[in-house]
Amino acid sequence: MTAQIDVTNVSKSFGSLRVIENLSLSIPAREFVVFLGPSGCGKSTLLRMIAGLESVDEGEIAINGERIDHLPPGKRGVAMVFQSYALYPHMTVRQNMAFGLENVGVAKATIAARVADAARMLEIGHLLDRKPGQLSGGQRQRVAIGRAVVKEPDAFLFDEPLSNLDAALRARTRIELAQLHQRLRSTMIFVTHDQVEAMTLADRIVVMNNRRIEQIGSPMAIYDRPATRFVAGFVGTPQMNFLDIRGAAARPEGLEVRLGDDFAVRTRVDPAAAERVATFGIRAEAVQVRPAGQGDADGVVDVLERLGDRALAHVRLADGAVVVANEIGQTRLSVGDRVALRFDADKAHLFDAAGVAFHSRSAP
C-alpha cells in the first residue's frame, strides 16, 4: 500500500527541447512530496514519467526497488488525479470508480465494498448514480480522488488537482488531501506551481526550475534556508527583497555588506564568502519599520497593502530600490511617510552571481 520511488539520472526531451536534465530523486515510502516550480520547469513531465504517460529517454525509475520505467501505466501500481479530472463522461460516478478494478478482474463484491468505502470517506455517496456532467467542479474533484483511492495504489500522483477550483474550495480540499494522506499513509506526489499548496501539504518540497531540481527539503527548510536565489524568490509571499551588494567586508561575527546608497548591514554569514556575494536577500517579516533616522536605511512609503492582520509597506530607498516590510497589526503609516528600515541581520541571505545562497552560520 505504499511505495519508495527512486528516480535515477533521468533525462527527457520533446524533439530538440530538453525538459528534464539528468535528474535524480528518492522519495521514501509514505512521504507526501510536492514538486513545486513555475510553468514549463518539467515538474508535470517528471510526474507523467513516473505514471508512465511519458517515456523515459535516459535513466531509470524504480518503485520499491523494482524498475518500472518500461511498464505500461496500468502495471505500475500508481493512481493519478488529473488537473481536468479526466472522468469518463458517459459513465456514472460508480462506474467511473469501478472501471479500473473491473479491468484487473477484481470480484464484484470487493469492488462494491471499496467504492462504498471511498464514497463514504469522500462524502460522495449520494452522487454515485450521477454522471460527471451533473456534478460541480468540487464534486468532480472528489470523484477523481475516489477513483484513485479505490485502486489502493502504492502511490498517488496528483497533477495540479486544485487549480480548477475556486479559492475557498481549494483551501478546503487542500486540508482534506492532508487528512487523506494521514489516513492512507500512501506515498503521494503532488505537482503544483502554488507555493501555498506546497508549504501546507508537503513533508518535503522538490523545487524545480528550468529542467532541474533547485532544492529538496522540508517546507520550513526551503523557506528559511533557500539553496538558491531562485528558490528564495519563488517561495514566500510577498517575494523576498533583493538588494545589490556594493561591497563586503569580513567582521569577526560575520560578513558586513554595503547596500543601496552605502548603508551597511552586518550579517552572520561566513566571512569566507566575501569575494563572491553579489545580492542581499531578506524577507518582509525580517524588515522592521521605525521612525526616520532610527534604522539601517531611510526611505519613503510608496505603497501600503493592508491585509487586516498585517500590512505590507513598500518603502523606496534613496537609491530607488523598493523594500517590502511586514507591519504586524493595524499600521499607523500612510503613503508618503518618511521612515527608517531595520534589517534583522540574522535572517539575511546572501547570494553569489550564479544564485548560490549563503545563510547565517547559526540557525536563525
Place this chain on the structure above:
Amino acid sequence: MTDRADQRARWREAAGADAPDWRNALFVAPYLFVFATLLAFPLFWGVWLSFHKADFFSLGPFIGFGNYVRLFHDAVFLQAIENTFYFVLLTVPALALIGLFLALALNANTRLATILRSLFFSSSVLSVTIVTLIWRFVFIPQYGMLAAIFSLFGAEPPAFLTDPNLAMIAIAITTIWWCVGLPMMLFLAALQQIPGDVYEAAALDNASRWRTLVSITLPSIRRTFVLVAIVEIVMQFQLFGQAWLMTRGGPNNLTRPIVLHIYDIAFRRWDVGLGAAASEVLFALILVAAMLQYLASRRGDEP
C-alpha cells in the same frame, strides 16, 4: 447621441425595453426571401399540385387523393419503393461502419494517416458522372477490371450490372465508395473532440485497447453516429444519378429508385400532379425514417 437616436431611445423606452426593433428584420430578410421562395413555397405548392391533375402548362381539375390512389396501384412505383429501401439498407449501415473504421484507423498524427485521409475523402469531390464512369469500367463485362481479375483465375465474372440479384449491389458499392468520405470526416471530428487525458486515465486504469474502444471511444461518439445515420438516410433515399447512369433502372426495373420514377412521371410523361404526389410520398418516407432513427437513439440517453 444624435437627436434622432435620442428620440428612438425614448420610443423604445415607452414601448418597453423588450420591444422588437423591426429594422433588425432587414438583416434576416435576404435569407427569409430565399427560404420562402425556394423552400417553403415549393413545399406547399408541391402538396397543392399533388391534389390536381396537372402538366407543365396548366393546373387541371382538383382530384383530391386521386394521384395517391393511382400511385399505390402502380406496381412500378411500389417496386421503386422496395428498391429504394433495399438500397438504403445496403448503403447506410455500411457507410456508417466503414466510415467509423476508417476514422479509427486514420485518427493519428502521422504523415501517412494525413495522406490516406485526403485519399479516402477525395472520391467525395467527384461528380456522379465520373464516379459511375469509373465503376462501369470496373463492372463492365469482358473488358472491365473485375472481368480481368476473374479471368486470371479462369473464372467467369458475374454480370454485375445486368444480373437482377447483383445490379443493386453494384450500385451500392459504387455509392459507398463515393460517399464514405463524409462519414469518415464526421467521425474523425468527433474522435478529436475526446480529450486525451481520458485515454490517459484509461491507461492508468489498465483498460485494454478493446475495452478502451468499447467503453470510452464509442460511447463518446454516439451522437455523431446518430448524425451520420440520419444524414445518410436522407441522402441515400434520394438515389438517382448512379442508378440512371449505370443501369437506367434495369434490369426489369429492379434498380429503379423512387427519384428516378418521379423523374419519369413528371419530366418524361409530363404528369406533374402524379410526380408531385410521388415526391410527397418520398418526403414522408425520409421524414419517418430519420425520425425513427433519431428517436431510437434517444432512448436510454439520460439528460
